[in-house]
Amino acid sequence: MRNLTVMRLRQIFSFVLILVLIFVLTACYSNTGNDPGTSPTNDSDSGPVVNKERVKRIAGGYWPAPPGFGGNLIGAQVGDVGYYVYESMFLVIVGTDRVVPRLAKEWKHEGNKTTVVLHDNRKWSDGTDFTAKDMWAYYLININSSAITRYLEAINVVDDYTLEFVWAEPVISDTQKMLLLAEGWQAVTPYHIFGEFVEQVAEIMKKGTPYTGDPTKRPPFGLVFEKDDQTALKNLYNDFKNVDMEKPIGTGPYMVDKVTNVEVDLVVNPYFPDSDKLEFQKIKMHTVSDYNSLLSSNETDSFVGTLPYDMARTILDASGTMVMYPLLEQKSVGVIFNTRVQPLNDKLVRQALNEVINKKPVREVANYWAVETGFATIGLVPSTIEKYVDKDVLAKFARYTGNTEKAAKMLEDAGWTKNSQGKWVDRNGRSYRFVIAANAGWGAQGITAASEVARQLTEFGFETEAKAVEATIVVSNMKAGAYDMMIDFVDMTWNISDPYKAFSSYYGDITEKAGIDLSAAPLILKDYEGKELNMKEAVSSLLYINDEQEYRDLVGRIAWATNDNAIAINLYQNVMAIWENSATSKGLPMEDEFKKYDRMMPLPRTEEEYEEIAILNRAYAPFAEVFVRNKVKPR
Amino acid sequence: MNYFLRKLGTSLLNLIAVVVTIFIVLRMMPGDIIEPMAREEASRLGITYEEAYERVADRYNYNPQEPIYQQLVRYVKGLLRGDLGTSMLNPKNTVVSILSVALPWTIFVVSISLIISFILGMQLGALMAIRKRGIINNSITFYVTIVSAIPSYIIAIILSIIFVYQLRLFPKSGVYSIDVTPGFNMPFILSVLHYSVLPITTYVITSTGGWILNMKGSSVHVLGSDYVFAAQARGIPEKIIMRRYMKKNAMIPMITILAMAFGGMIGGAPLIEGQFQYLGMGAYLAKALGERDFILYQGLLLCISISVILANLVADLLYSKLDPRIRLE
Numbered sequence: 001m002r003n004l005t006v007m008r009l010r011q012i013f014s015f016v017l018i019l020v021l022i023f024v025l026t027a028c029y030s031n032t033g034n035d036p037g038t039s040p041t042n043d044s045d046s047g048p049v050v051n052k053e054r055v056k057r058i059a060g061g062y063w064p065a066p067p068g069f070g071g072n073l074i075g076a077q078v079g080d081v082g083y084y085v086y087e088s089m090f091l092v093i094v095g096t097d098r099v100v101p102r103l104a105k106e107w108k109h110e111g112n113k114t115t116v117v118l119h120d121n122r123k124w125s126d127g128t129d130f131t132a133k134d135m136w137a138y139y140l141i142n143i144n145s146s147a148i149t150r151y152l153e154a155i156n157v158v159d160d161y162t163l164e165f166v167w168a169e170p171v172i173s174d175t176q177k178m179l180l181l182a183e184g185w186q187a188v189t190p191y192h193i194f195g196e197f198v199e200q201v202a203e204i205m206k207k208g209t210p211y212t213g214d215p216t217k218r219p220p221f222g223l224v225f226e227k228d229d230q231t232a233l234k235n236l237y238n239d240f241k242n243v244d245m246e247k248p249i250g251t252g253p254y255m256v257d258k259v260t261n262v263e264v265d266l267v268v269n270p271y272f273p274d275s276d277k278l279e280f281q282k283i284k285m286h287t288v289s290d291y292n293s294l295l296s297s298n299e300t301d302s303f304v305g306t307l308p309y310d311m312a313r314t315i316l317d318a319s320g321t322m323v324m325y326p327l328l329e330q331k332s333v334g335v336i337f338n339t340r341v342q343p344l345n346d347k348l349v350r351q352a353l354n355e356v357i358n359k360k361p362v363r364e365v366a367n368y369w370a371v372e373t374g375f376a377t378i379g380l381v382p383s384t385i386e387k388y389v390d391k392d393v394l395a396k397f398a399r400y401t402g403n404t405e406k407a408a409k410m411l412e413d414a415g416w417t418k419n420s421q422g423k424w425v426d427r428n429g430r431s432y433r434f435v436i437a438a439n440a441g442w443g444a445q446g447i448t449a450a451s452e453v454a455r456q457l458t459e460f461g462f463e464t465e466a467k468a469v470e471a472t473i474v475v476s477n478m479k480a481g482a483y484d485m486m487i488d489f490v491d492m493t494w495n496i497s498d499p500y501k502a503f504s505s506y507y508g509d510i511t512e513k514a515g516i517d518l519s520a521a522p523l524i525l526k527d528y529e530g531k532e533l534n535m536k537e538a539v540s541s542l543l544y545i546n547d548e549q550e551y552r553d554l555v556g557r558i559a560w561a562t563n564d565n566a567i568a569i570n571l572y573q574n575v576m577a578i579w580e581n582s583a584t585s586k587g588l589p590m591e592d593e594f595k596k597y598d599r600m601m602p603l604p605r606t607e608e609e610y611e612e613i614a615i616l617n618r619a620y621a622p623f624a625e626v627f628v629r630n631k632v633k634p635r
Numbered sequence: 636m637n638y639f640l641r642k643l644g645t646s647l648l649n650l651i652a653v654v655v656t657i658f659i660v661l662r663m664m665p666g667d668i669i670e671p672m673a674r675e676e677a678s679r680l681g682i683t684y685e686e687a688y689e690r691v692a693d694r695y696n697y698n699p700q701e702p703i704y705q706q707l708v709r710y711v712k713g714l715l716r717g718d719l720g721t722s723m724l725n726p727k728n729t730v731v732s733i734l735s736v737a738l739p740w741t742i743f744v745v746s747i748s749l750i751i752s753f754i755l756g757m758q759l760g761a762l763m764a765i766r767k768r769g770i771i772n773n774s775i776t777f778y779v780t781i782v783s784a785i786p787s788y789i790i791a792i793i794l795s796i797i798f799v800y801q802l803r804l805f806p807k808s809g810v811y812s813i814d815v816t817p818g819f820n821m822p823f824i825l826s827v828l829h830y831s832v833l834p835i836t837t838y839v840i841t842s843t844g845g846w847i848l849n850m851k852g853s854s855v856h857v858l859g860s861d862y863v864f865a866a867q868a869r870g871i872p873e874k875i876i877m878r879r880y881m882k883k884n885a886m887i888p889m890i891t892i893l894a895m896a897f898g899g900m901i902g903g904a905p906l907i908e909g910q911f912q913y914l915g916m917g918a919y920l921a922k923a924l925g926e927r928d929f930i931l932y933q934g935l936l937l938c939i940s941i942s943v944i945l946a947n948l949v950a951d952l953l954y955s956k957l958d959p960r961i962r963l964e
Contacts, residue, residue, distance in 0.1 A: 065736075242726050299800065508678065
């Protein structure tokens with residue numbers, strides 16, 4: 001028996017030894033130079049890291065894995081690669097709303113027309129000249145998907161490099177025109193590739209008849225189509241979406257070289273002006289499942305993602321060279337009240353609950369670097385309020401400070417009392433138990449914020465429970481009255497922080513979630529002078545105001561009335577974290593203060609600082625602005 | 636022949652039941668996948684929710700308002716033509732094209748790890764049956780207890796931290812290097828091997844324990860059989876008893892489990908493949924579910940179900956070949 005065991009053990013040992021040998025041999029393969037993830041090199045053991053190849057390694061992002069990857073942006077084949085490949089006429093720096101010309105050289109607003117002259121030295125990455133017809137192609141093929149077409153009468157190609165935008169009556173303000181012209185990428189549909197679709201759309205458009213109905217529901221280019229033509233347009237769009245291109249063709253500084261499911265190699269577009277002067281000659285985008293390890297081991301140069309404070313600190317200490325920049329997002333996280341249910345249909349109760357919440361502990365557990373606001377909810381991105389609302393008006397806004405005594409007094413004044421168990425009961429003797437839903441798709445941020453709010457409300461005397469709910473059912477359940485509150489974005493915009501954008505998103509999406517149906521009945525609120533405002537109409541009128549003071553005045557009134565109505569609690573304005581590797585890049589923002597802050601940098605203190613950091617985030621700079629500015633260089 | 640036809644018939648019925656169940660269950664799930672996307676679009680473009688909903692539903696080629704029986708008929712007609720549908724998120728991706736990419740990688744990794752873990756499990760399990768006490772038995776029991784208690788994705792993370800980020804011996808993610816050209820060439824083959832080592836190691840570490848225990852149980856059962864005692868009484872050498880009597884008979888149920896395990900593993904381990912971003916069935920399954928790409932999800936589930944049904948059929952047929960009593964019954 002012993003001999004048998006020894007023999008069997010020998011067999012097993014030999015087998016395991018072979019496996020280990022294979023393991024070691026394959027591991028050695030990584031030293032042959034074939035591994036794509038090779039890091040910038042150290043010239044000596046203690047010397048600086050040298051990025052000789054001028055490569056920027058960017059972690060994260062999304063693109064369809066081959067065979068899904070292709071060159072048709074509208075066909076969802078490109079993903080985040082587009083940030084480096086495509087351009088637009090203008091670029092809006094998110095957060096400051098500064099408009100930077102890109103493909104546009106000059107522009108002029110005159111009456112109901114805006115003339116844009118494009119640069120005449122630009123080419124697509126396949127070498128074809130870029131002309132005004134390419135831009136015209138974009139607006140026509142995306143007739144239904146582009147916000148600007150609703151405010152336009154027509155787009156005319158004046159010559160090879162000049163476009164004329166004819167605005168519909170009533171003409172929107174110059175600011176709104178610029179923001180619409182700068183929205184998204186437009187140089188994404190080369191006419192020499194998609195021309196046949198565009199010409200067919202142009203033919204169908206000729207058959208459209210002028211729209212005469214409600215101006216707020218104006219269709220693209222103010223045209224109404226017969227059912228057959230509508231179907232034809234829809235089919236054309238679907239056919240256009242299904243056009244398969246091997247790689248994206250853009251006018252931007254980079255073009256796609258190679259793609260796998262986890263890596264994309266971008267090289268300089270040789271047709272881009274002064275392409276040889278770009279500091280980074282190659283961009284490597286890569287995804288992994290574990291970004292903490294990636295950052296800790298300095299295996300990347302750039303990443304965007306917010307982490308809890310202790311985790312971020314651990315990564316910075318482990319890495320020794322990574323730098324973290326917090327940056328305010330154009331979004332606030334808040335609690336939306338369900339005004340369909342009692343007692344949250346009562347404004348006084350909503351205001352009292354706003355007063356209960358101490359936002360600091362919520363912010364600390366959910367998003368450490370975020371910025372608390374003293375408002376209930378204002379409809380605007382909070383960090384922009386001083387820019388758009390006069391100081392004397394701002395002084396009239398109600399502030400909520402987490403003062404539970406004041407909150408109790410507010411409820412008592414409204415006839416509420418506390419029962420023997422210390423729970424609040426209304427004047428009819430009814431007590432309430434609240435449920436706060438948090439979108440489970442938000443991960444820890446949603447449910448931790450909800451739990452802390454629930455804890456504070458329970459402590460105050462309203463028994464409250466927090467629930468993580470699947471993203472696809474959370475809103476429908478809220479509408480059905482299953483929850484009393486939900487954690488969601490409030491006071492936000494998707495990209496441009498202009499008040500019209502923020503308010504129009506608020507008076508539509510947020511109000512609907514809160515149970516206010518603006519299509520059923522107008523929402524009339526009073527401003528700080530007691531003047532009644534039809535909120536939807538007031539918001540729409542912002543579009544057409546050219547006078548700055550008049551605009552600020554109306555913005556102040558809408559924001560004040562929104563805050564007073566208190567259908568939500570703005571818990572904090574969200575902050576994202578941008579990570580850069582100082583070992584491989586130089587010229588980074590606040591470089592001389594890395595030591596002072598131990599590489600966990602403060603929020604930007606000026607607009608200039610904000611912009612320098614904002615452009616490091618690909619989603620904030622639709623054009624690969626950071627690479628073109630050449631301020632950040634390979635070390 | 637009758638036995639084969641009966642088994643084939645049962646498998647076909649299973650397949651029909653699976654097609655219908657997957658289809659209905661996915662559609663009965665609460666929530667509307669279009670809704671969150673439509674809300675975002677309405678807010679971003681400043682259009683009404685209804686208009687945004689129509690647009691998004693159209694873009695994703697999915698209309699939850701369409702009666703379920705109509706959807707089912709359309710789906711089954713497509714299936715009969717070999718069309719499993721198109722990914723909702725990327726019209727360029729048909730489910731069949733995704734399967735043709737994902738399945739080979741999963742089969743590659745799963746079959747290698749299954750062979751390694753099976754061989755190791757058989758040897759160690761038989762060893763444990765022979766040596767019921769002692770340091771070897773205790774060591775193997777300790778190993779099995781530990782790996783059974785640790786979820787596979789934790790092992791994947793530990794391997795990643797050690798071999799990817801600390802020792803930097805293996806790549807972070809993917810199936811082959813971006814710098815090689817796919818095809819029958821040495822750099823590509825070496826790259827594929829290099830990228831597959833950690834997923835295979837994770838599979839082997841986590842699945843060997845099960846094989847060891849199964850083999851041990853089966854071997855102990857065989858060792859207690861009358862024919863083993865009879866062989867011992869006849870003075871047949873221990874080596875021959877172990878090899879011809881114990882191991883051969885103990886492995887019969889193992890072969891059946893092996894066929895079924897292969898079928899089951901075709902689904903990949905979403906968490907293992909997800910950790911290494913290995914482009915197999917598991918990674919696509921996790922991605923499809925995360926993005927709520929139900930058309931892709933149902934196609935992948937169907938493929939996995941078919942492999943399990945096929946594996947079961949093979950196991951049944953194999954078992955009847957190895958043990959003639961099954962056929963008679």
